[in-house]
Amino acid sequence: MSNANEVTVVIVPFPAQSHLNQLLHFSLLLSTRSGLAVHFACSASHNRQAKLRLQGWPLSSLSSIHFHDLPLPPIPSPPPNPHSPTTFPTHLQPLFDATDLIRSPLSSLLLSLSTSSRRLVVVHDHLMSFAGLEAAAILNAESYKFYSPSAAFLCEAEQLRMQGTDLDELFSLEFRLFTERRRKHEFKSSGLIINTCREVERNFLEILATKEAYSGVPVFAVGPLNPAPRHNKTNITRNECLEWLDGHPPCSVVYVSFGTTSTISEEQVEQLAYGLLRSGHLFLWVLRDADRADIFTAESSSRLLPAGFEKAVEGVGKVVRGWVPQLDVLAHRATGGFVSHCGWNSCMEAMSCGVPVMAWPMHSDQPTNAMLLAEGLKVGLVVRGWDRRREVVAAERVEEVVRMVMEGEEGRWMREKARKISKAVRAAGEDGGSSKEALDVLVAHWRR
Known part of the structure; x- marks a missing residue:
């Protein structure tokens, strides 16, 4: 100095x-x-x-x-x-x-x-x-x-x-x-x-x-x-989520996280849970409360899932109640789709990693970001439009969107578009x- x-x-x-x-x-x-x-x-x-x-x-x-x-x-x-x-x-x-x-x-x-x-x-x-x-x-x-x-x-x-x-x-x-x-x-x-x-x-x-x-x-x-994310890095401390992802095929897992400032209702938790289960796809779900002013007062969540849900999804889904290293999760080869609130951090990380987004905006800039990804860049789908923000998203809609992104020609096209965006973003x-x-x-x- x-x-x-x-x-x-x-x-x-x-x-x-x-x-x-x-x-x-x-x-x-x-x-x-x-x-x-x-x-x-x-x-x-x-x-x-x-x-x-x-x-x-x-x-x-x-x-x-x-x-x-x-x-x-x-x-x-x-x-x-x-x-x-x-x-x-x-x-x-x-x-x-x-x-x-x-x-x-x-x-x-x-x-x-x-x-x-x-x-x-x-x-x-x-x-x-x-x-x-x-x-x-x-x-x-x-x-x-x-x-x-x-x-x-x-x-x-x-x-x-x-x-x-x-x-x-x-x-x-x-x-x-x-x-x-x-x-x-x-x-x-x-x-x-x-x-x-x-x-x-x-x-x-x-x-x-x-x-x-x-x-x-x-x-x-x-x-x-x-x-710039590197898939399956070996020189980092391995989080349990990454260890779990290691055991699954490429682009097979739906990652679900609503960030650090969003909390969803118990009714919505239940519908989301059933929708993920009914989709038949592997999923990694970060189910945590929004941060407090001091995160060290409560770093995990005790949110309740439907009775018997976690047992029913053993081997298919993993529920995590604390913070996870999202960039590493998105960069993992097994991650094939991202259910996100569309905070700008999450959007940039998803684009960097080439992961299509199932957009579920909650507040702030998120509705605008969701439209940018879904309609502007064509690297995602909107789960629930902002005009229906007060409605609970039904399990059937969750299942439908997950299947659209993870299966079929539309999902493959979206994934290819996301990969092209990823290359452009990294090159920048x-x-x-x-x-x-x-x-x-x-x-x-x-x-x-």
């Missing part, structure tokens, strides 16, 4: 898993570039969460990043409510509100780092806009906003705001008010960084460039940030690829 010519990059994530995951990948990617000192600043429990759920990188790579535990007092960590009228994770709102308390210690950290750096670069999650304001007060600092959802959703959200249309139903009222407060703290950043690539969202990135809100702001599409991050070029331009600008 004594090198006055050093460029210091401070990453400021929002403390929710999908946001932490993307920015940790980005931090690790930056740490491989010479001349950059990379710092990751979040609360102690969320730094620990990010490290614990590291995927695709060796644990030793974490030593290349300087982690800073910003103090955060104890906050309520209620469990998710599976009977809530909305699937948005309202139980996490106390955590979201508490991030205001990170501002002061973050300011002190940035000031300290700026004195021993030629240039201080602050990359903050779009929901941590005050970090940009703090950077603006430092002479040798500049800030960049990192947008964690898709470019498609960013275009849609901007259009709705221009029309004066509320984002009702996608988010809770409390979260919408929270984001409005954060928007008031926004400072025009030096650039916008998105975990996407032109091969997937070229049209939306071009539309974004025409939006008044991003006039004169360079956009860097640098995704996918997750490492390699030499000569659009995302690699965008990152090269960004880093070169920082080193100027």
